Amino acid sequence: MKQGGISWLLGAALALGSAIAVQATVLDELKVNDQAIIEDRLPRTLGEFGFFLDPAVQTPAWGVHPYELNTPLYSDGAEKLRFIYMPEGTKAEANGEGLLKFPVGSALIKTFAFGEGDKRRLIETRVLLHRADGWIALPYKWNKEQTDALLAIAGARLPITTPGGEEISYRIPNKNQCKECHGLDDEVVLLGPRARNLSAEWLAGFAERGWLDAAPGLAERLPVWADREHTDIEAAARAYLDVNCAHCHRPGAMASNSGLDLRWEQTDPIAIGVLKRPVAAGRGSGGLEFSIVPGDPDNSIMVHRMNSIESGVAMPELGKATVDKDGVAAVERWIAGMDR
Amino acid sequence: MTKLNLLCATALIAAAMPLAAETHTVAPGGGAQERLQEALILAEPGDEIVLGAGRFELTDGLSLDVDGVTVRGAGMDQTVLDFSNQMDAGEGLLVTSDNVVLREFGVEDSKGDGIKSKGADNIVYYKIRVEWTRGPHPENGAYAIYPVESTNVLVDTVTTIGSSDAGIYVGQSENIIVRNSVAKYNVAGIEIENSYGADVYNNLAVNNTGGILVFDLPDIPKQGGRDVRVFRNIVVDNNTPNFAPEGNIVAEVPTGMGVMVMSHYNVEVFENVFAENATGNILIVGYPNETSDEDYNPLPVNVLITRNIQGRAGYNPAFDGAELLAAAMGGTIPPVTHDGNGTDIVVQDEVPVLSLGFTRPAQPFTEARPGIVDLSGDGSRKPILEPIVLPEAMEAVVKQ
Structure with missing residues (x-):
């Protein structure tokens, strides 16, 4: 005994x-595999990073924080799950209304999914890794079993049915195309997590938990896209253009030579396209003379190109196989309301 | 000490030289899109990507973002990048890195532009063909060869066919040479726009709407285009009806144009051969539209036309009011037309010059005061712009 x-x-x-x-x-x-983020190599699988406890349902690992944007980028109606990872003991720094600054070793993760409930399929996960020499952007394509995603450095195409019921050939961008949108002055930069496009509550909560130095007090933010019917149409349209177009259409970025600058903070009417003639639009002009004709959306090149899915005409050039009818409607309403 | 220096020197040389440059061969056939794009992404500086002979059937735009890479095919007609089934991207091939050489391959039927290089310094296009195979059509891509926002650009021995804007278009760039090339059945054969320093020579511009354009436009980040020499080109029979979509500045180019200078500073057009351009061999004009861009000069300044061979022209002029003028002048207007705008416009070729007598840009034709003018001054002007000199490594490429 x-x-x-x-x-x-x-x-x-x-x-x-x-x-x-x-x-x-x-x-x-x-825990997230910090080495996979910072080492000078291209991890073959998303699983190597360990960003998710349960990849199929996208349960984030310790230190991986979900976030949402007030006005998001349109991606053929994909559901997008966004996460930020920062190494243990580090925090982000606020930068006024601009991009939060994340320490080396951080990662931004965005998973694209289509389908509801049991039918939801993860299609791709795009990661931005903050390495010692800057950010690097990589695309990962989910396997059929939904257990892991494989590096798709050259991109891929696959058939998708959008929430709107359209059958499309969905494009996963290649590594260079990641940079075409995320490139600024020849560096890879973040696009989403600007303080002005994040909710005050989220920022405050992030700061409270010690993950952000201080929540910036902002006079104005981008409106919440889902509530656009109840907000000022100019703010909704300009927020849409800022998020969907200005990554290229701004100085230092891919479409700088067009002279069109669609950033939220741009106030010069010509720079945002009002009575601005195209520079290198080619057939994208659709026989129209100006990017924006006040009061006349039907004769505005901007609307014409947003309304197209034809390569060489369609804007944005990448990551779009369907027309964003809501986006077009908002921009049309804004232009229609301008004084002629 | 000496030993240390030697070590340092060795280290420096090692740093400057590409490490063990490799050759990656990509053949046409199944999966060409992924295989070729992967090679372009995984290349290291100094590497060469060799494209096999045959047709590469592509579904999306390709891109290169690694410095110092050469992409070499088996010939502009032997290796073809076929974009007729392209679904995505604004061009066939996009280059965004420096010191890149593109040579000896063809690009066909891209949905947007053919090859675009943006912010790509020291780029060489050599023995490249870009073509829309159905011939002139408003839904063809805008530019065949499209370097923009770049310093040091060499376009040598290329062929462009069917662009709905310009075959060879160099925009917002500096230090440019376009030579030994053929541009046909484009709206504009060759266009230098909002750029500083270009030599355009030994080219053939035939069957375009306009052969060679030198333009400076408003509301563009880089303005004040200047210092362009257009010489020893053959610019003949550019009478393809303008098929550019409206809204683009080239849609305003009158059909039947040889060389057109719009706005711009310091342009020398000399020792070219002109003939059979129905509107005219040379047209010098101010910017024809209203603009509120206060930093922009809409007037041409210091344009010299001299020692050109001027064949038949002006027999079917296509700009506003030109038909009336031609009728009044016995059916033909002079081969050189100046709209009256600008300063230091000198024409020393021994042909009559028509002035439209405008006193400001964007003036309606009803206010024209046309007449024959003598712009030869004392006849002693000679071209004085310095030749464009490119880095030796770029010139070495075309000697290989």
């Missing part, structure tokens, strides 16, 4: 010990 008690105790201690050991292993596995 006594002996038994001792052996029971011993057994319990051993069991506890192994439980602790098991716990430690599990904890390690719950």
Whole structure:
């Protein structure tokens, strides 16, 4: 009995010990693989990073924080799941209304999914990794089993049915195309997490938990796209153009030579296209003379190109196989309301 | 000390030289899109990507973003990048890195532009063909060869056919040579726009709407286009009806144009051969539209036309009011027309010059005061612009 008690105790201690050991292993596995983010190589699978506890349902790992944008980029109606990862013990810095600054070792993760409920399929996950020499952007394509995603450095195409019921050939961008949108002055930059496009609540919560130095107090933010019917149409349209177009149409970016600058903060009417003639639109002009004709959306090149899915005419040039009818409607309404 | 210096020197040379440049061969056939794009992404500086002979059937735009890479095919007619089934991107091939050489391949039927290089310094296009195979059509891509926002551009021995804007278009760039090339059945054969320093020579511009254009336009980040020499080109029979979509500045180029200078500073047009351009061999004009861009000069300044061979022209002029003028002048207007705008416009070729007598740009034709003018001054002007000199490594490419 006594002996038994001792052996029971011993057994319990051993069991506890192994439980602790098991716990430690599990904890390690719950952690993101920092090396995969910062090492100078291209991880072959998304799983190597360990961003998700349960990849199929996108349960984030420890230190991986979900976020949403007030006005998001249109991607053929894909559901987009956005996450930020920062290494343990680090925090982001606010920069006024601009992009939050994330330390080296951080990652931004965006998963694209189509379908509702049981039918939801993860299609691709795009990651931005902050390495010592800057950000690098990589696309990963999900496997059929939905267990992991493989590096798709040259991009891919696959058939998709959009929420609107359109059958499209969906394009996963290649590594260079990632940079075509994320490039500014020859560096890879972030696009989404600008303070002005994040909710005050999220920023405050992020700061409270010690992940952000301080929540910036902002006089204005981009309106929430889903609520656009109830907001000023100019703000909604300009927010849409800022998020969907200005990554290229701004100085230092891919469409700088067009002279069109669609950033939220741009106030010069010609720069945003009002009575501005095209520079290199080619057949994209559709026989029209100006990017924006006040009061006349039908004769505005901007609307014409947003309304097209034809390569060489369609804007944006990448990541779009369907027309964003809501986006077009907002921009049309804004232009229609301008004084002629 | 000496040893240390030697070590440093070795290290420096090692740093300057590409490490073990490699050749990657890509053949046409199944999966060409992914295989070729992957090669373009994984290339290291100094590498050469060799494209096999045959047709590469592509579904999306290609892009190169690695410095110092050469893409070499088996010849502009032997290796063809076929974009007739392209679904995405604004051009066939996009280059965004420096010191790139594109040579000896063809690009066909891209949905937007043919080859675009943006912010790509020291780029060489050599023995490249870009073509829309159905011939002139308003839904063809805008530019065949399209370097923009770049310093040091060499376009040599290329052929462009069917662009709905310009075959060879160099925009917002500096230090440019376009030579030994053929531009046919484009709206504009060759266009230098909002750029500083270009030599355009030994080219053949035939069957375009307009042969060679030198333009400076408003509301563009880089303005004040200047210092362009157009010489020893053959510019003949550019009478293809303008098929550019409206809204583009080239849609305003009158059909039947040889060389057209719009706005711009310091242009020398000399020793070219002109003939059979129905509107005219040379047209010098101010910017024809209203603009509120206060930094922009809509007038041409310092344009010299001299020592050209001027064949028949002006027999079917296509600009506003030209028909009336031609009728009044016995059916033909002079081969050189100046709209009257600008300063230091000198024409020393021994042909009559028509002035439209405008006193400001964007003036309606009803206010024209046309007449024959003598713009030869004392006849002693000579071209004085310095030849464009490119880095030796770029010139070395075309000697290989």
